[in-house]
Amino acid sequence: MPDLPRRQFDSLIIGAGGGGLRAALQLSNAEASVAVVSKVFPTRSHTVAAQGGMNAALANVLPDNWHWHMFDTVKGSDYLGDQDAIEYMCRAAPQAVYELEHFGVPFSRMDNGTIYQRPFGGQSQNFGGDQAARTCAAADRTGHAILHSLYQQNIRAKTHFFDEYFAVDLLKDQQGYVLGALAFDIHNGEPVVIEAKTTLLATGGAGQIFRTTTNALINTGDGMSMALRAGVPLQDMEFFQFHPTGIAGRGMLITEGARGEGGYLINADGERMMERYAPKAKDLASRDVVSRAIATEVREGRGCGPNKDHVMLKLDHLGEDVIQKRLPGIRQTCITFLGIDPAETPIPIFPTAHYTMGGIPTNRHGQVVVPVKDTPEEPVPGLYAAGECACVSVHGANRLGGNSLLDIVVFGRAAANHIIEYLADNRYHRRLDAGSLESALQRVQRWDSKPTGDGESIAVLRDELKAVMENHCSVFRNEDVLTEGVAKVEQLVERFKYARIDDSSAVFNTARVEALELENLFGVALATIHSAHARKESRGAHSRIDYTERDDMNWMRHSLYSLETGMDYKPVRTKPISVESFPPKARVY
Amino acid sequence: MSSAGIEFAELKWRCRRGMLELDILLNTYLEKHRETMSQHQRAVFSEMLEYPDQVLLDLLLSNMRSSKAEINSLITEIQRAQVSTASET
Structure with missing residues (x-):
């Protein structure tokens, strides 16, 4: 076995956003030794960007109860959410807020x-x-407040942080127990084996598979791909939430409020295009309708700009006073990022990828579960997941606003509680399998050798992958587009095998980190486009032009994609814990 | 890698933030000025990176000003770099 520095903990947590930190705090407070590995400083995790708030039926403003919250979440999920997990989350929400x-x-x-x-x-x-009025918020910076509070509490509780360490792969024994991970220090490239009796993946979403996304650069689906490589399938990856009005080429959101105030979309001909797609609602049609309309205009050659790759949001007719009074944030964003004032110039717009509903399959205790023979959900011993990288599944085919912060806090805590029980029954470290460590090490060492040959650069392949995903797997999905997309992503995966980086040094080799991140993006992209191609219906965020209706008879089931066996499916858990099921109905608002 | 190269790589990594807006603004500036930043400018940039994400965003969107003049000047430079890059593309 390779002779590497080793550290031992009861529990390893990979990712230091709200889910990871909530779990870490619960474990540290229970006297477990806890290590948190984060590739960036913990308070720079993507949770910081969540502005909206966190749902809980406190009934402080209007009458409310957890059962109504549960109904809304099941309906919002387009009946793909697991009703036991949704009941658990909605019941736990008030306590989670008070904590x-x-x-x-x-x-x-x-x-x-x-x-x-x-x-x-x-x-x-x-x-x-x-x-209802159900969303608790700390002004417009709820994620920031949660992240900083949890980080400070973890410092008090003496959680051990590996800041700016990159987790490479999960480590196992021959019986399939997950026993920690191989990581390396980004500062000096030194690898370290972090052995742990339990490992929790909490690495967030994967919006970086798309060219236009609201996600930060760190959201590269690292935990999802680590799970894939460890033989765990990814669940429901075809369900990716898009916002219709992102700033083209940048990704940041322009809120629906801009259209609510009278803004409208125009194509290259200056035509108010939404009149054709939604004659009544026009620019205030639902998000998926507006998103598909924009993508259709671009595909049919009516896009704006030299590359004809976006449409325009026109606000200038509202007048400077109205814009400054009602849309000051949007105006400032445009001035800062585009150098244009929307009071004078239209804003370039394209749908932007926002939230990954799918992820690593878990039960409501945060245990990662996989199909084994006839059992659809067998726990992987020692492995847990929580937050956006996981698929419990409480969001199903579509997430409700205010449920993502709730998800990370409730299931970060639930996973930790189960880990505490697991640790009581598994008191000793198991012996690592040498092969597991060797293969993880080889993934890193591949990039250590001096560049040879004329392999393509990471940046070129990454840009191409993001463009392919945007053109073939975003809001415009049909058989031909997806079939072509699957082939293109698979060709890129082949080309990646011969990619090179120019920096072979050990110290602060960010090129190596970016190469490993790209490998993770490829895993997530494969799962996403294969799952989207396979699902022949429209449900929630997965909207197909050639299968426009929801098909409960054939498709009310979870998708599973694995690198070894491709697509598989498992049933939705329609039985809640203590109440009657909500049977599927048309999702009409 | 040279010590200047290592320092740049470290600054670049610290520009990885929790918000896309900060990723774009900080990386655009750093890429544009990597060859011309003085030691002092790098130190001011590094000091600015210590701000929490939300504060940094408020500074860069002109919602607040730092108590340090050097930081405010740098913020203006970052905003200019973004606008000039946007007009080029």
Whole structure:
């Protein structure tokens, strides 16, 4: 076995966003020794970007209860969410909010001192009745407040942090127990074997597989691909949430408020294009309709700009006073990132990838589960996942606003509670399999040799992958487009085998990190496009032009994609824990 | 790698943030000025990177100003670099 530095902990957590930190805190408070590996400083995790808030049926503003929240989440998921996990999450939500408050999150308050709650789309009272107000927020920086509070609590609880370490691969024994990971210090390239009785993946989403995304550069699906390489299939990867109005070529959101105030989309001919796609609602049609309309205009050659690759959002007719008064944030974003003032110039727009509903399959205890023979959900011993990288599945085919922060906190905590039980039954470290470590090490060492030959660069392959995913697997999906996309991604995977980097040094070799990240992006992209190609229906965020209806008879099931065996499926858990199931109905708002 | 190269790589990695907006603004500036930044400018840039993400975003979107004049000048330079890059593309 390679002679490498080794560290031993009860529990290893990979990723230091809200899910990872919530789990780490629960474990440290229970006297477990906990290591958190993060490729960036923990408070620079993507949770910091979540502005909206966190759903919980506190009933502080309007009447509410967890069962209504559960109904909304099941309906929002287009009946692909697992109802036991959804019940668990909605019941746990109020407690999760109060715990965060005690950890120091400064939730906005009402005059009577209780936590303020704002209404969000998809929230209802009494199972589809009047609008509910369920989202707790710390002004417009809820994610930031949660992340910083949890980090500080972890410092107090003496969680051990490996800051700016890159986790390469999971390590196992011959019986299939997951026993930690190989990581390396980005500062000096030194590898370290982190042995742990349990490992929790909490590495967030994978929006970087698309060219236009709201996700930060760090969101490269590292944990998802580590799981794939360890033989765990990825679940429901075809379900990726897009916002119709991202800034073209940049990805940042322009909120629906811009169209709500009277803004409208135009194509290269200056035509108000949404009149053709949605004659009544026009620019206020649902997100998927607007997204597909934009993609169709571009595909049919009516896109704007030299590359005809976007449309324009026109606001200038509203006048400078209205824009400054009602849309100041959008105006500032455009001035800063594009150097244009929307009071004078239209904004270039293209749909932007926002949230990964799919991920590593888990049960509601955070245990990673895989099909074994006739059992669809057999836990992988020692392996857990939580947050956006996981698929519990509470979001199913479409996530409701305010449920992602809730997901990371509730299931980070649930996973930790199960880990505590597991540790009580598994008190000793098991022996690593040498082959598992060797293959992880080889993945890193591949990039250590001096560049030879004329292999392609990482940047070229990455840009090409993102373009292929955008053109073949974003909001415009049909058989031909997806078939061609699958072939193109697979060709890119082949070309990647011969890729090279020019930096073979050990110290701060970010080129090597980017190469390993690209390998992770390829894993996620393969899972996403194969799953999208296979699902012959439209459900939630997966919208196909050639199969426009939801098909519960054939497709109310979870997709599973594995590198070894391709596509497989398993049933949706329609039985909640303690209440009656919500049977599938048309998802009408 | 040279010590200047290592310092640049370290700064580049610290530009990896939790928000896409910061990734774009910080990396655009750093790539544009990597050859011309003085030791002092690199030190100011490094100091600015210590701000939490949300504060950094507020500074870069002109929602607040730093108490340090050097940081404010740098913020203006980063904004200019972004606008000039946007107009080139």
